Amino acid sequence: xxxxxxxxxxxxxxxxxxxxxxxxxxxxxxxxxxxxxxxxxxxxxxxxxxxxxxxxxxxxxxxxxxxxxxxxxxxxxxxxxxxxxxxxxxxxxxxxxxxxxxxxxxxxxxxxxxxxxxxxxxxxxxxxxxxxxxxxxxxxxxxxxxxxxxxxxxxxxxxxxxxxxxxxxxxxxxxxxxxxxxxxxxxxxxxxxxxxxxxxxxxxxxxxxxxxxxxxxxxxxxxxxxxxxxxxxxxxxx
Numbered sequence: 001x002x003x004x005x006x007x008x009x010x011x012x013x014x015x016x017x018x019x020x021x022x023x024x025x026x027x028x029x030x031x032x033x034x035x036x037x038x039x040x041x042x043x044x045x046x047x048x049x050x051x052x053x054x055x056x057x058x059x060x061x062x063x064x065x066x067x068x069x070x071x072x073x074x075x076x077x078x079x080x081x082x083x084x085x086x087x088x089x090x091x092x093x094x095x096x097x098x099x100x101x102x103x104x105x106x107x108x109x110x111x112x113x114x115x116x117x118x119x120x121x122x123x124x125x126x127x128x129x130x131x132x133x134x135x136x137x138x139x140x141x142x143x144x145x146x147x148x149x150x151x152x153x154x155x156x157x158x159x160x161x162x163x164x165x166x167x168x169x170x171x172x173x174x175x176x177x178x179x180x181x182x183x184x185x186x187x188x189x190x191x192x193x194x195x196x197x198x199x200x201x202x203x204x205x206x207x208x209x210x211x212x213x214x215x216x217x218x219x220x221x222x223x224x225x226x227x228x229x230x231x232x233x234x235x236x237x238x
Contacts, residue, residue: 001043002079006072007032007060010189012223014059015043017051025051029062031171031223033189038074042194044168044227046081082167082195086230089133090163090197095237101154102235103146103218106134113149133232141169141229143221151180151214157236160202160218164192168227174202177217178210185210189223204236 005013016027025048030041060071093100093107102108116125116136124139138144164172172192177185186207192198204212218234 001045001076002040003043003076004038004040004074005032005060006036006038006074008035008069008071009061010035012059012062013041014062016057016059017045017048017053018055018057019053020055024053024057027057027059027062029059029223031189033171033191040075042079042170044081044170044194046168047227049081084167084228086130086135086165086197088197089131089135090165090199090232093161093233093235095161095235100235100237101152101157103148104136104234105232107233108235111148111152115147115149117145117147119145128230130230135165135230135232138220138229138231141222141227143173143219145220146218146234148216151178151216153213154204154215154236155212157212157238158204159237160204160207160235161237162190162200162202162234163232164190164198164200165196165230165232166192166194166198166227167229168194169222169229170194171223172229173219173221173223175217175219175221176207176210176212176215177219178212178214179216180214181211185217185219199233201237 012029014027014029018024028043122140122142123144128137172190175187186209
């Protein structure tokens with residue numbers, strides 16, 4: 001389901017379907033990333049294909065409010081489900097290796113000691129090959145970290161590049177974390193398009209809180225749990 005929203009705040013927007021007996025399998029929520037302008041949100045109900053309902057219920061502001069707000073909805077459409085896995089590879093990086101520190105990419109040497117830890121999250125990480133290109137597959141994606149064994153100085157790098165292929169999520173939380181001297185982190189919410197490779201160069205200056213001379217964790221999280229996320233070419237560059 002696609003829907004245009006116009007809101008004065010950032011918060012989850014929810015949709016659920018119900019039958020005339022008031023039964024529902026629950027809402028799916030997607031957060032808007034823009035305020036005071038129109039934005040298209042996508043709600044992936046593909047895992048519920050075959051349900052029979054006669055009601056659609058909207059939650060424009062799925063949050064605990066301290067004051068009333070006015071939201072607008074328009075252009076609500078049903079669309080075909082995206083494919084569940086990529087059929088192609090992302091565009092190969094062209095940044096010179098001397099200008100890169102890579103956390104994951106076949107194009108560059110990976111920083112020694114990089115890992116994808118299990119912190120008890122639902123995500124299952126595997127390495128898969130699509131179109132002769134190796135990628136990380138995050139099944140049942142809710143959140144996942146990429147960590148370095150020792151603090152890494154990325155303070156001179158201007159961009160963080162990540163290639164995303166999302167089955168369901170349309171907004172990915174990207175969190176940069178430093179740990180030395182206490183945990184310091186900044187989250188950015190990155191819009192992606194389900195069913196195609198989305199290539200993002202994220203401005204490092206937007207990560208305002210962590211000590212970028214002592215980077216140690218990159219954490220990705222879904223705004224709606226479940227589905228698959230594929231990532232490739234995760235690197236800092238300048």
